[in-house]
Amino acid sequence: MSKLNVYIDGTWLFKVVEGNVFDRFLVDPSKFEIDFNKLNALMLQHISKSHPDCTSIGDCYCVTSIFDLPADFDSWVGKTINHAFSTQTVTVTQDNIDRTKANISNRTAFAKAAVSAGYDPKCIFHIPLQEWMLLNLLHPDLRYQEKQVDTTVVALLVRDAIENPNDCFALVAGDADILPAIQVAYPNYTKNVFPVLTSPDEKDGRNRQTSFKYSQYRFSIDTLVLQNHVGEIMAGNVYRCTDCHKYFSTANPINPQRLASGAILPRCPKCRK
Numbered sequence: 596m597s598k599l600n601v602y603i604d605g606t607w608l609f610k611v612v613e614g615n616v617f618d619r620f621l622v623d624p625s626k627f628e629i630d631f632n633k634l635n636a637l638m639l640q641h642i643s644k645s646h647p648d649c650t651s652i653g654d655c656y657c658v659t660s661i662f663d664l665p666a667d668f669d670s671w672v673g674k675t676i677n678h679a680f681s682t683q684t685v686t687v688t689q690d691n692i693d694r695t696k697a698n699i700s701n702r703t704a705f706a707k708a709a710v711s712a713g714y715d716p717k718c719i720f721h722i723p724l725q726e727w728m729l730l731n732l733l734h735p736d737l738r739y740q741e742k743q744v745d746t747t748v749v750a751l752l753v754r755d756a757i758e759n760p761n762d763c764f765a766l767v768a769g770d771a772d773i774l775p776a777i778q779v780a781y782p783n784y785t786k787n788v789f790p791v792l793t794s795p796d797e798k799d800g801r802n803r804q805t806s807f808k809y810s811q812y813r814f815s816i817d818t819l820v821l822q823n824h825v826g827e828i829m830a831g832n833v834y835r836c837t838d839c840h841k842y843f844s845t846a847n848p849i850n851p852q853r854l855a856s857g858a859i860l861p862r863c864p865k866c867r868k
C-alpha cells in the first residue's frame with residue numbers, strides 16, 4: 596500500500612481559478628470555488644489507474660502567501676509609488692485599495708478551504724504588504740514574484756520523495772521552471788511524480804514566460820488536466836445543465852431519487868427562464 600502526497604503551488608492555482616480559467620464550463624455568473632476534498636479524491640482516482648496500490652491520501656501541502664495589510668492602508672489613496680527597478684509609477688486609487696482587499700480576502704478563503712481539507716497550515720506565509728508589492732499587484736507585467744512559494748514546493752516534494760520512494764506525488768503547479776530543480780535533486784521523479792495542470796496548453800508553456808516546458812520532462816504517469824473535471828472539483832451541490840451542458844451549483848441539493856429516476860432533469864437558472 597502506498598500513499599498519494601500532494602504539492603500545490605497555491606499562488607498559481609488561486610490565480611488561474613480567479614482568472615476564470617474554467618469560465619467557459621460554468622453557467623454565468625456562477626463563481627468557481629475548488630473543493631479540496633473533491634480534488635484529492637479526483638487525484639487519487641487518477642493515480643489508481645497506473646498505481647492500483649496507491650489507495651490513500653498522505654501529506655498535503657498548498658503553499659501560498661497572504662499579505663497582511665498595514666494599519667494605515669486606507670490612507671494610501673493618492674500616494675505615488677515608485678518601483679526600484681523600473682520607471683513605472685502608480686498613484687494609488689480607492690479602487691486599487693478595494694481590489695487589493697478583495698484579492699486578499701479571496702486568497703484567505705482559498706487557503707482556509709485547503710487547510711480545512713487537511714492541507715498543512717504551515718504552508719501559508721504571512722507577508723507584511725509593502726508599497727512596491729502593491730505596485731506589482733496592480734501592474735500585471737510587474738508581478739510580485741513569490742519565490743518562497745516555488746522553492747517551498749520543490750523542497751517539500753524532494754524531501755518526501757526521497758524519504759518515501761514507494762509513495763506517489765501530485766505536483767499541482769503551472770510554472771515549469773520548478774522542474775529542473777526537481778529533476779536534479781530527485782531524478783526518479785519520472786516514476787512516481789505526476790503533473791496536475793488546469794489546461795492542456797500549460798504542458799507546452801503556451802502563453803507563459805518560462806524557460807522550461809512540462810512536455811520536455813519524461814513523466815511516466817499521465818498528466819491530470821483539471822479542465823476535463825470541472826464538475827468533479829467544484830464546491831457545492833454541482834450539476835451539469837441538460838440544455839447548455841455547463842456546470843452550475845445550487846444552495847440546496849436537487850432530490851437525488853428524482854434525479855436518478857429521470858423525473859427531474861438538471862437545468863441551470865438561465866435555461867429555466
Ligand SMILES: [Zn+2]
Pocket residue numbers: 622836837838839840841862863864865866
Ligand atoms: Zn443551461
